Amino acid sequence: MTTASLQTLRLAMFSAQPYDRRFFEEARAARRSPVAIDYHDTALDIGTAVLAQGCDAVCVFVNDVLDAAVLERLHGQGVRAVLLRCAGFNNVDLVALARLGMFAARVPAYSPEAVAEHAVAMILTLNRHTHRAFNRVREGNFALDGLLGFTLHGKTAGIVGTGKIGLATARILAGFGCRVLGHDPYPSPAFAALGTMVPLDDLLAQSDIVSLHCPLVDATRHLIGHATLGRMKEGAMLVNTSRGALVDTAAVIEALKSRRLGALAIDVYEQESALFFRDHSSDIIADDVFGRLTTFPNVLVTGHQGFFTIEALREIAAITFDNLDCWRSGGACANVLPAA
Numbered sequence: 001m002t003t004a005s006l007q008t009l010r011l012a013m014f015s016a017q018p019y020d021r022r023f024f025e026e027a028r029a030a031r032r033s034p035v036a037i038d039y040h041d042t043a044l045d046i047g048t049a050v051l052a053q054g055c056d057a058v059c060v061f062v063n064d065v066l067d068a069a070v071l072e073r074l075h076g077q078g079v080r081a082v083l084l085r086c087a088g089f090n091n092v093d094l095v096a097l098a099r100l101g102m103f104a105a106r107v108p109a110y111s112p113e114a115v116a117e118h119a120v121a122m123i124l125t126l127n128r129h130t131h132r133a134f135n136r137v138r139e140g141n142f143a144l145d146g147l148l149g150f151t152l153h154g155k156t157a158g159i160v161g162t163g164k165i166g167l168a169t170a171r172i173l174a175g176f177g178c179r180v181l182g183h184d185p186y187p188s189p190a191f192a193a194l195g196t197m198v199p200l201d202d203l204l205a206q207s208d209i210v211s212l213h214c215p216l217v218d219a220t221r222h223l224i225g226h227a228t229l230g231r232m233k234e235g236a237m238l239v240n241t242s243r244g245a246l247v248d249t250a251a252v253i254e255a256l257k258s259r260r261l262g263a264l265a266i267d268v269y270e271q272e273s274a275l276f277f278r279d280h281s282s283d284i285i286a287d288d289v290f291g292r293l294t295t296f297p298n299v300l301v302t303g304h305q306g307f308f309t310i311e312a313l314r315e316i317a318a319i320t321f322d323n324l325d326c327w328r329s330g331g332a333c334a335n336v337l338p339a340a
């Protein structure tokens, strides 16, 4: 790439929210980067790919679609690089990417603690009902019925996926005095200081809280479904801050109705792309499964905000610019997506 083309490098950012613009513009100014960024609040799919016409690269988030058709459309328009503002890349067709010879890099770790802290915030909220207490007290209702929780100290927490976020979650829960169990086909040595690695079935059978921190791949799709829910301790809490499709939502609803599952905290939802990151408060929500979930008093849903801290957004912008610089310079990039 020539110096002239470096000066005119153009990036189309999809699913761009005001906070993306704020942190990317801050990073751009700090680096005096000549890159031009077109911010589009719409998600990337086959219908919106045309917005990247004339751009060298696209910058995408968790619910943007990067299947073969979209990648081919982008490539045909001259786009040669995909920059993910996230760690997970289950929305990218790696085979098509390689076939087209496109560069793609992600932000593998921006603040594992941010997501871990959110997972624990959800556990504490759901257990001690602080979200319900907040509303009650504002209405002058100081009754405690319905707010009964359990003491976290001494309980068993099962961490499925002991990578960066799982490890950070285990560290916090160990600090609360929980006994921590982990399951991971590639166990991290650092976990040994916090807890015990066990087979998944043992983790499910023994844990009062099961928290999911593994990636979404074919082997983990609906990891929590009818069979695995049946192996969980009766009345346990399930927490998912990883990817929605790790959980079979219909099976979870059945388990909540039968009271086999005691509580559910989710920051991610299988069909979230139609809902999350947008204000739908004046819309009729057509997703009846989601609607059913929100009727349970023992279900807490947040809209994929685990990553949403100042530190994490700053890091996402900085690493995305590093990835872009790597691509421009043709240097080795540690954050390139793995081969299919």
Ligand SMILES: NC(=O)c1ccc[n+]([C@@H]2O[C@H](COP(=O)([O-])OP(=O)(O)OC[C@H]3O[C@@H](n4cnc5c(N)ncnc54)[C@H](O)[C@@H]3O)[C@@H](O)[C@H]2O)c1
Binding pocket: 087, 088, 108, 109, 112, 115, 160, 161, 162, 163, 164, 165, 166, 183, 184, 185, 186, 187, 213, 214, 215, 216, 219, 220, 241, 242, 243, 267, 268, 304, 305, 306, 307, 308
């Ligand atoms: N809610 C959010 O805002 C948010 C933000 C960032 C990441 N995430 C999600 O969190 C996930 C974990 O992120 P991370 O940074 O800890 O990733 P990581 O790669 O550091 O850790 C993932 C771990 O899962 C393990 N794993 C793979 N298959 C497994 C299986 N079948 N069973 C159990 N473990 C398995 C891996 O060996 C690895 O140790 C990401 O994949 C992403 O989907 C969510």
